[in-house]
Amino acid sequence: MTLRPITEVGAELGLSPEHVLPWGTHRAKVSLDALKTQGGKQGRLVLVSAINPTPPGEGKTTMSVALAMGLRKRGRRAVAALREPSLGPVFGVKGGGTGGGQASLEPAADINLHFTGDLHAITTANNLLAALVDNAVYYGQPVAIDSTRVRWRRAMDMNDRFLRNVIVGLGGKAHGVPREAAFDITAASEVMAILALAEGLKDLEARLGRIVVGHSPDGKPVRARDVDAAASMVALLKDALMPNLAQTPEGGPALVHAGPFGNIAHGCSSVMGTRMGLAYADEVVTEAGFGFDLGAEKFLDIKCRSTGLWPRGVMLVVTLRALKHHGGAAAARVAEPDREALVRGFAHLEKHLESVAAFGLPAVLCVNRFPQDTEAELDELRAFGKARGVETAVCEGFSRGGEGSLELADRVLEMLDRTDAAPPRPRFLYELSQSPEEKVRAIARTVYGAEDVVFTAGAMKDLQTVRELGGAELPVCMAKTHLSLSDDPTKVGRPRGFTLTVREVRLSAGAGFMVALTGDILTMPGLPREPAARRVTVHDDGRVTGLMQGE
Structure with a gap:
């Protein structure tokens, strides 16, 4: 594959040469000044989502890239605005996050590894704040912090279960104050969420300053601005705030920027990347993490509420294997023809279509076709969609x-x-003036199909803290399994009559939302028994293979 010089890719999108800042030959940063020179244009935004996936995923990023490529073939100035991969999944279960086959983001290996250094900058900014907080604990200035009530966690862009719970400050008085601490994966850091939602350098600094890092000895909240951290964090993040320009295998433009986790954070690429695409392209194809119940709901209720943006419609990715999985087919048989399981799986798809309609949006079903898919099965799906007024398109972009x-x-x-x-x-599921409990119930009942929601004693205590910190009128970011509409990953299909349990609530004051954690959601994943890292090979010419599934 021969890639185009990145300056040519930028020129096709209409970017001036001075706004394309090359990072080597095939990657670039796009200056935020490019938004100032493009007045009035507003492209059409397409939100890509999916049904709940099987563990390997259903190719949502692949289909997003494929759509952008297809639109370009039709003569449209289209751009994909997608998330950056995290090294955790790259070396963990899923492998690279750049699509696949003939519908991938390029240069794939570079994007999946260090790309332009954004995730490293976010990790460093997160840990600078952690160091400044512990320094304040040690010296008692510029603000006194209760060492037993430090809320800020360190971050690392890697799956490492041994860092979920740690003890810091050991070694005697000269080395710190011993306390329990924890690590999050970088994609789950509030700094990542802030970067993805920030509208510019000033907004970035203000959001960082609002982060609640702990409490003073008299119980008052201490924020990042109180330890004089915000400006130095911006210094580390100023380049990372600029969207990254990459390309498809056919040379079309892609804006790849920020990557908050979909089942922990809000799971959307950056506001700056979306705005850049809308300013220059006819159509902007953007995806939200995991299924519609997680990523798309957050995209609409959090990102769109924050920005005033709203998509024109939804492309909902489905696969026959996932429908059979939700229809009760055994994992080893989802690739085989099974009309009964397929039809049973339509109940799961129908729930997602109801959720799309609840936001007042039209939809197109995108079938990511696999070689084993039969025309008879595809006709069953087409008929199901047609009966509900939804068009179905079979895509062979891979x-x-x-x-x-x-x-x-x-x-x-x-x-x-x-x-x-x-x-x-815009049509949201709840008003910000509603109580946090009412917001969670609105999401759970409308999108998950839950009968009710219960909050553990710990979660109720967390909610009281959220109220005391002034966060009760923020939107809710749900942390839930991506494998089921419910909070139980084993409940496939369309669960009914279940009760969702919220076990913990965290305030992300800088990002501008509260996080409600359900089930067994971890903010620091672990590696599987057979990590993807073990299949990576570096060849004599420097090529890296094994980063993608099946490679």
Whole structure:
């Protein structure tokens, strides 16, 4: 594959040469000044989501890239605005996060590894704040902090279960004050969420300053600004705030920026990347983490509420294997023809379509086709969608690139064209003035299909702290398994009559939301028995292989 010089890719999008800051030959940062020179243009935003996946995933990023390639084949100035991969999943279970086959982000190995250093900058800024907080604990200035009530956690961009709970400050008085501490993976850091939502350097500094890092001896909240951390954190993050420019295998532009976790944080690429795409492209294809119940709900209720943006429609990715999985087929049999399991799985898809409709958005079903999929099974899915007024497009972008994505591009363009006269208007699941409990119930009942929500005693205590810290009127970021509509990963299909349990609530005051944790969600994942890192090979010419599934 021969990649285009990144300056040519930027020129195709309409970016001036002075706004494309090359990072080598095939990667670049895009100056925030590019937004100042583009007045009035507003492209059409397409939100890509999916049904709940099987553990390997259903190719949502692959289909996002494929759609952008198909639109480009149809003569549209289209750009994919997607998340940056985290090294945790890259070396853990899923492998690289750049799509796959002929519909991948390029240069894939570079993007999956260090890219332009954004995640390293975020990790460093997170840990600078941790060092400044512990320094204040040690010296008692510039503000006194109760060492037993430090809230800020350290971060590392790697899956490492041994760092979930640690003790710091050992070695005697000269080395610190001993206390229990913890690590989060960088994608779960509040700094990552802040960078993804920030609208500029001043907004970035203000958000960082609002982070609650602990409490004073008299119980008052201590924020990052109280330890004089915000400006120095911005110094580390100022380049990371600029979106990254990459390309598809066919040379089309892609803005790849920020990567908050989908089942822990809000799971969306950066606001700056989205705004940059909308300012220069006809269509912007952006995805939200995992299924519609997690990523898309947060995209709409958190990111869109914060920015005033709203998509024209949803492309919902489905696979026949995932539908069979939700229809009760055994894992070893989801690749085999099974009409009964497929039809049973439609109940799961129907719930997601109901959720899309609850936000007032039109949808297109995108089938990521696998070689074993039969026409008879695809016809069953087409008939299901047609009966509900939803068009279905079969995409072969993985194997055929843009040429295999033309049907998908056509169906999406038809959906978008129908909205031109009366674009969908924002419709949220809850009002910010509602109580945190009411917000969680609105999400759980409308999107998950839960009958009710219960809060543990610990969660209720957390909510009281959130109220005391002034966070009760913030949106809610749900942390839940991505494998089920419920909080139990073993409940496939369309669970009914269940009760969702919230076990912990955390305040992300800088990001501007509270996090409600359910089930067994960890903010520092562990490596599996067979980590993806073990299949990586570096060849004599410097090429790296084994980062992607099946590679």
